[in-house]
Amino acid sequence: xxxxxxxxxxxxxxxxxxxxxxxxxxxxxxxxxxxxxxxxxxxxxxxxxxxxxxxxxxxxxxxxxxxxxxxxxxxxxxxxxxxxxxxxxxxxxxxxxxxxxxxxxxxxxxxxxxxxxxxxxxxxxxxxxxxxxxxxxxxxxxxxxxxxxxxxxxxxxxxxxxxxxxxxxxxxxxxxxxxxxxxxxxxxxxxxxxxxxxxxxxxxxxxxxxxxxxxxxxxxxxxxxxxxxxxxxxxxxxxxxxxxxxxxx
Amino acid sequence: xxxxxxxxxxxxxxxxxxxxxxxxxxxxxxxxxxxxxxxxxxxxxxxxxxxxxxxxxxxxxxxxxxxxxxxxxxxxxxxxxxxxxxxxxxxxxxxxxxxxxxxxxxxxxxxxxxxxxxxxxxxxxxxxxxxxxxxxxxxxxxxxxxxxxxxxxxxxxxxxxxxxxxxxxxxxxxxx
Numbered sequence: 571x572x573x574x575x576x577x578x579x580x581x582x583x584x585x586x587x588x589x590x591x592x593x594x595x596x597x598x599x600x601x602x603x604x605x606x607x608x609x610x611x612x613x614x615x616x617x618x619x620x621x622x623x624x625x626x627x628x629x630x631x632x633x634x635x636x637x638x639x640x641x642x643x644x645x646x647x648x649x650x651x652x653x654x655x656x657x658x659x660x661x662x663x664x665x666x667x668x669x670x671x672x673x674x675x676x677x678x679x680x681x682x683x684x685x686x687x688x689x690x691x692x693x694x695x696x697x698x699x700x701x702x703x704x705x706x707x708x709x710x711x712x713x714x715x716x717x718x719x720x721x722x723x724x725x726x727x728x729x730x731x732x733x734x735x736x737x738x739x740x741x742x743x744x745x746x747x748x749x750x751x752x753x754x755x756x757x758x759x760x761x762x763x764x765x766x767x768x769x770x771x772x773x774x775x776x777x778x779x780x781x782x783x784x785x786x787x788x789x790x791x792x793x794x795x796x797x798x799x800x801x802x803x804x805x806x807x808x809x810x811x812x813x814x815x816x817x818x819x
Numbered sequence: 820x821x822x823x824x825x826x827x828x829x830x831x832x833x834x835x836x837x838x839x840x841x842x843x844x845x846x847x848x849x850x851x852x853x854x855x856x857x858x859x860x861x862x863x864x865x866x867x868x869x870x871x872x873x874x875x876x877x878x879x880x881x882x883x884x885x886x887x888x889x890x891x892x893x894x895x896x897x898x899x900x901x902x903x904x905x906x907x908x909x910x911x912x913x914x915x916x917x918x919x920x921x922x923x924x925x926x927x928x929x930x931x932x933x934x935x936x937x938x939x940x941x942x943x944x945x946x947x948x949x950x951x952x953x954x955x956x957x958x959x960x961x962x963x964x965x966x967x968x969x970x971x972x973x974x975x976x977x978x979x980x981x982x983x984x985x986x987x988x989x990x991x992x993x994x995x
Contacts, residue, residue: 738947745945
């Protein structure tokens with residue numbers, strides 16, 4: 571090896587060492603970037619996937635005449651309570667009858683807060699979104715009222731506000747021209763309360779609704795879905811709803 | 820975020836026009852008691868009880884930016900402890916209003932200025948213009964002081980957004 575080549579190799583080696591040093595802060599910058607997301611969220615704040623709110627409906631306890639959950643929802647979110655084709659319905663009672671046996675069931679149907687939410691997929695503006703804790707909701711600031719999500723939802727859970735709205739609940743802003751649906755009363759959840767329908771069902775209804783964190787193995791809902799047979803409506807679609815039903819298998 | 824950023828950029832010329840008008844109005848409007856007016860030229864502004872979350876002059880220029888960044892945290896992340904939320908604005912500014920609201924009648928806090936500046940706001944097509952009258956609490960996940968409270972490590976985003984609001988750059992795109 572000539573002297574020049576040797577020197578050149580040494581120089582290149584030193585350059586490589588310097589480059590690796592440069593890479594190291596570069597890597598550090600990347601981790602710092604990741605850290606910023608955590609910093610944004612705070613230690614106990616919004617962390618994606620940390621919490622997944624879910625609901626379990628015990629159809630054996632849900633009686634056909636009872637509409638306490640619907641009334642509570644209407645009252646909490648200042649809905650009209652009407653069932654016209656143009657009315658907003660965030661939760662509705664369904665009556666199902668098995669044609670062969672004649673056995674009938676009563677159950678509430680609302681936004682199923684899917685993990686793979688079709689309404690989020692189709693939204694052209696990003697208004698329909700899934701929150702860090704699994705709640706599917708509409709950012710009305712971005713909603714243009716195209717109603718694509720109403721078409722996409724296999725559970726017919728979304729409504730469109732056709733008429734001007736007055737006297738809203740200050741915690742639940744809603745108005746004409748936007749799509750909307752059950753959001754598990756996220757304004758209540760953010761304050762540590764449970765959804766209005768669950769509260770009403772527990773106090774004046776049959777206690778058929780159980781609400782909790784599906785990602786927390788110690789929560790009552792997690793332990794129940796782990797021990798008894800429950801059903802996700804149209805599980806074949808792969809939407810992975812957070813609302814489960816027991817007793818209609 | 821990027822969608823919001825685009826919307827914000829589209830809105831900027833209007834915002835700047837509004838800021839210019841408001842600045843002109845603000846120069847005339849001195850603090851002269853419960854209701855003060857800048858003679859025959861400016862709007863009559865109802866004075867709210869207590870202290871604002873920011874200096875009055877700053878708010879005249881930047882309240883729309885503050886609300887824009889706050890609403891994103893509020894709606895999409897569920898961070899509800901910010902003092903500069905629309906709900907808290909309404910709570911204070913509707914307190915001494917004759918009809919108990921910030922929007923609706925001609926003399927209401929939001930209406931008086933926006934009518935003068937010929938800026939149409941659509942906030943109260945959805946939001947309630949009347950306060951609910953309860954102290955906001957926090958989700959247990961955040962602890963008693965909330966995500967921005969003492970001991971929490973979440974000042975980064977809020978500070979960045981506030982700084983960018985004061986420098987005229989909307990914070991939504993500043994993280995990139």
